[in-house]
Amino acid sequence: MVMLAHAPGSAQTADWKALEAEALKTLQAYIRIDTSNPPGDVTKAADLLASVLDREGIPVKRYESAPGRSILLARLEGSGSAKPILLLHHMDVVPADAARWKRDPFGGEIADGAIWGRGSMDMKGIGVSHLYAFIALKRQKVPLDRDILLMAVPDEEVGGGAGAVWMRNNHYADFEPEYILDEGGFGSRDLFVPGKLVFGISVAEKKILWIKLTAEGVAGHGSQPHDRNPNDRLIKALARLLGEPLPAMPFSVVDTFKTRVGTLVENKFNNAIQHSTISITSLRSGVGEPPKVNVIPSPPSRRHRLADDRAIRD
Numbered sequence: 526m527v528m529l530a531h532a533p534g535s536a537q538t539a540d541w542k543a544l545e546a547e548a549l550k551t552l553q554a555y556i557r558i559d560t561s562n563p564p565g566d567v568t569k570a571a572d573l574l575a576s577v578l579d580r581e582g583i584p585v586k587r588y589e590s591a592p593g594r595s596i597l598l599a600r601l602e603g604s605g606s607a608k609p610i611l612l613l614h615h616m617d618v619v620p621a622d623a624a625r626w627k628r629d630p631f632g633g634e635i636a637d638g639a640i641w642g643r644g645s646m647d648m649k650g651i652g653v654s655h656l657y658a659f660i661a662l663k664r665q666k667v668p669l670d671r672d673i674l675l676m677a678v679p680d681e682e683v684g685g686g687a688g689a690v691w692m693r694n695n696h697y698a699d700f701e702p703e704y705i706l707d708e709g710g711f712g713s714r715d716l717f718v719p720g721k722l723v724f725g726i727s728v729a730e731k732k733i734l735w736i737k738l739t740a741e742g743v744a745g746h747g748s749q750p751h752d753r754n755p756n757d758r759l760i761k762a763l764a765r766l767l768g769e770p771l772p773a774m775p776f777s778v779v780d781t782f783k784t785r786v787g788t789l790v791e792n793k794f795n796n797a798i799q800h801s802t803i804s805i806t807s808l809r810s811g812v813g814e815p816p817k818v819n820v821i822p823s824p825p826s827r828r829h830r831l832a833d834d835r836a837i838r839d
């Protein structure tokens with residue numbers, strides 16, 4: 526919301542304290558709506574944002590890409606001399622395991638100087654900052670040379686096909702922005718170079734390559750191990766994969782970044798943006814559910830393989 530402090534032609538000085546309190550209340554209500562994805566229903570979240578905008582007299586356009594996949598687009602009109610700035614956030618969150626949280630992940634409690642809840646960082650907090658920046662522009666009647674748009678989308682946590690991608694494919698003319706402010710580009714004082722404040726601008730995205738490794742072998746009883754156990758083969762194959770560093774490749778975007786910013790501090794984030802990386806995210810094996818501990822598993826059936834392929838695509 527810093528940009529508002531420098532907004533030209535502000536008709537009045539904002540009461541930032543009051544605005545902050547309003548924003549905090551909305552963020553608590555927003556966090557309390559469980560938009561875990563899967564299943565990813567965001568209807569109530571979109572209703573909440575729409576009700577706040579309605580109260581301000583800001584028109585809202587609603588879309589639905591699929592049942593429960595609500596999309597919201599609001600607009601503050603400018604003179605039209607430039608293309609819009611889009612404030613974009615996603616309403617869905619990744620699921621939270623409440624047993625591993627100190628506080629209710631959907632409680633929106635304020636404690637220890639922080640607000641607690643799934644989505645407070647990613648990215649309902651940013652969404653509410655967008656919302657109240659948007660509202661403050663309207664209340665202060667700031668003259669705009671371009672439209673400012675606020676868009677809230679579903680489905681980001683599972684790829685965005687029914688969210689931002691769907692909007693781009695089906696309704697691009699409704700928002701066609703020059704700039705987007707979203708969660709991709711962020712500022713940090715220590716993440717890249719210690720003590721140096723760096724704001725990132727997203728110019729590319731690291732790509733994902735999903736690979737499924739299936740080990741074939743021969744079933745048997747655990748008491749009589751043999752040399753064709755598919756688990757053994759899988760473990761050896763994964764060890765080889767992890768044991769050899771991936772071939773190094775120059776990334777011109779990262780090289781330019783380092784030239785401008787300096788030597789990057791060693792952490793998992795900087796490692797991931799400079800190299801191709803491997804994460805083993807799931808391992809499945811065994812006969813039965815839960816798997817029998819004394820059986821060397823047989824190769825997966827065709828039916829199971831099809832189900833696995835679907836899971837990977839999802």
Ligand SMILES: [Zn+2]
Pocket residue numbers: 615647648681708
């Ligand atoms: Zn996010």
